[in-house]
Amino acid sequence: MKFPYANAPLQEAEFVIIGVPDESGSMSQRTGCKKGPDAIRAVAYERCIFKRKGTFSLAQVSSGAITQKIHDYGNVDKKKISKVVEVLKGKIPVVLGGDHSITAEVLKNFKDVTIIYFDAHPDIISSMHGYYGSVLSDAEVNLGRSIEIGIREPEIEELKNIKKQRLEIVYAEEFYEKGLEHIWARIKNKVKGKVYVSIDLDVFDPAFAPGVSCPVPGGINFNQALFLLKRIFKELHIVGFDIMELNPRYDQDERTSHLAAKLILEMIASYKKKN
Numbered sequence: 001m002k003f004p005y006a007n008a009p010l011q012e013a014e015f016v017i018i019g020v021p022d023e024s025g026s027m028s029q030r031t032g033c034k035k036g037p038d039a040i041r042a043v044a045y046e047r048c049i050f051k052r053k054g055t056f057s058l059a060q061v062s063s064g065a066i067t068q069k070i071h072d073y074g075n076v077d078k079k080k081i082s083k084v085v086e087v088l089k090g091k092i093p094v095v096l097g098g099d100h101s102i103t104a105e106v107l108k109n110f111k112d113v114t115i116i117y118f119d120a121h122p123d124i125i126s127s128m129h130g131y132y133g134s135v136l137s138d139a140e141v142n143l144g145r146s147i148e149i150g151i152r153e154p155e156i157e158e159l160k161n162i163k164k165q166r167l168e169i170v171y172a173e174e175f176y177e178k179g180l181e182h183i184w185a186r187i188k189n190k191v192k193g194k195v196y197v198s199i200d201l202d203v204f205d206p207a208f209a210p211g212v213s214c215p216v217p218g219g220i221n222f223n224q225a226l227f228l229l230k231r232i233f234k235e236l237h238i239v240g241f242d243i244m245e246l247n248p249r250y251d252q253d254e255r256t257s258h259l260a261a262k263l264i265l266e267m268i269a270s271y272k273k274k275n
């Protein structure tokens with residue numbers, strides 16, 4: 001099954017959706033996130049297509065009409081994702097996980113980028129490598145120009161690494177204490193050049209996104225993320241993004257899949273090409 005808006009052939013596409021149904025980098029007891037990519041496609045197919053007198057209509061989103069050309073590459077092996085993204089050159093990969101360690105594979109193609117990383121966890125462990133807790137230690141990105149958003153469960157080792165790398169952190173509480181304009185100003189100040197956006201669905205409160213491998217209370221909501229993502233995709237130089245850690249086994253009423261599918265469309269619809 002393909003993502004419903006993905007009607008463009010690969011050569012013409014601006015956005016290329018690629019699923020990586022792999023959880024070998026996860027250490028969660030809550031297994032099942034390898035089923036994430038197909039759960040997003042299935043729910044998008046249900047929620048976004050309306051039959052209209054022998055023809056079909058696609059839902060649009062609050063960010064506007066979805067006129068961008070999208071291709072769905074299908075699912076690929078984790079070992080091959082880096083190569084597949086490399087060949088896309090200039091197109092924007094939209095990677096669906098799978099566990100978060102897949103992001104480090106994708107980032108092998110984007111060595112000089114800065115990251116906007118939405119997650120409850122900092123994923124900057126350096127005493128272990130190649131798993132979902134070491135993503136930002138494994139990737140060769142510009143951490144001093146990067147920012148993590150929605151953090152609320154760091155390990156002591158991670159707090160030290162954050163300081164050492166001058167990584168900026170927006171804690172989830174700050175959404176309530178300081179507001180969205182303040183957070184957007186910090187993102188704009190910190191991030192420079194080419195930007196990759198990575199979203200662990202556990203950044204959202206478990207009330208809105210129960211279907212994740214490592215839920216943490218006190219997360220953000222959809223509209224808070226949307227406020228920032230609309231601006232990020234409109235104003236910054238986006239080179240790729242991903243949505244990770246959907247775990248359909250723990251989802252309720254496909255709530256998390258619905259959230260993920262809508263989020264992808266909002267990001268694509270908000271995107272403005274930069275030179």
Ligand SMILES: [Mn+2]
Pocket residue numbers: 119120121200202203214
């Ligand atoms: Mn996480």
